[in-house]
Amino acid sequence: MDRLLALLADGEFHSGQHLGQALGVSRASIWKMIARLEAETGLVVDRVRGNGYRLAAKLSLLDEDRIARAFAAHGWQVNFEQSVTSTNALALARLQQGAKAPFVILAEHQRAGRGRRGRGWTSPLGANLYFSYGFVTNDATRYLTGLSLVVGLAVVAALRGMGLVGAGLKWPNDVLVGRRKVAGVLIELSGDPGGECQVVIGVGVNVNMVEANIDQPWTSMKLESGHEADRSELAISLAGHLAAALELQRLQGFDAFRAEWEAHHLWQGENVTLRLGEREVSGKVLGIDGAGALLLSADGDVRSYSGGELSLRLAP
């Protein structure tokens, strides 16, 4: 399937015979593979008698060699997948099976991309970045404190470096342009927080997606700039910023990021409502503490809040 997609990616017509020869299978098998490709990925393939098959829209797939070379500079292995349920789920499963870490999984498509608080993450084929970095640690407290905020900052740096200068953060780790979400971070753990812990940092960036049915305001790099962005360049840039951020966190802890994080917080000083399960708290955002918890001032009191299930919205 991967090779079939690579052949069709140029958006030109390819005859069943040519595809069959290239893949060493019959024309009937090509017909079945095309139907499976459509069913699995949601891609549309035109079939024209006498011309063969072509993708309804040209795809630019990730440049595997270029990315693998750049990631090797950080000592990271990278695995490319065409279509997975979720890069985070796959990374966690591989860590649990004892795969050599650290590594990154990049996919062209996720069939069941995972978002925070049990939500899904829209992941069309060849359009966006689906990135999961897996590692193992014996010092969870040190490496996990504020980790999701550190990753959010690395994502903002990568996006700004590629020209999306309006990218900023919303606590704890949403990446927004104005009020619209362009990227998200989902950290998943397994193992023993007091002993060996398997950690997956998942990052999803809306890169060239221009249509989607998402029940919250969203945008993409392409919608913001008006032109296609290079997903391979973004993957490489994100890896560079993430590697540097993880190293700084290892050496100096989360406190080293606090001021920079607040400087990029789009809702700094805003009046907000924080939802904690069934309960809501309203107050003014003062910033974050040394562990990345949100500091809210309400009724003359300053309180800190943390936890993956919390969600923040601007007060009406």
Ligand code: BTN
């Ligand atoms: C959020 O809800 O803001 C977090 C979204 C995280 C999505 C990314 S895409 C790559 C990785 N694999 C997943 O299933 N989720 C994360």
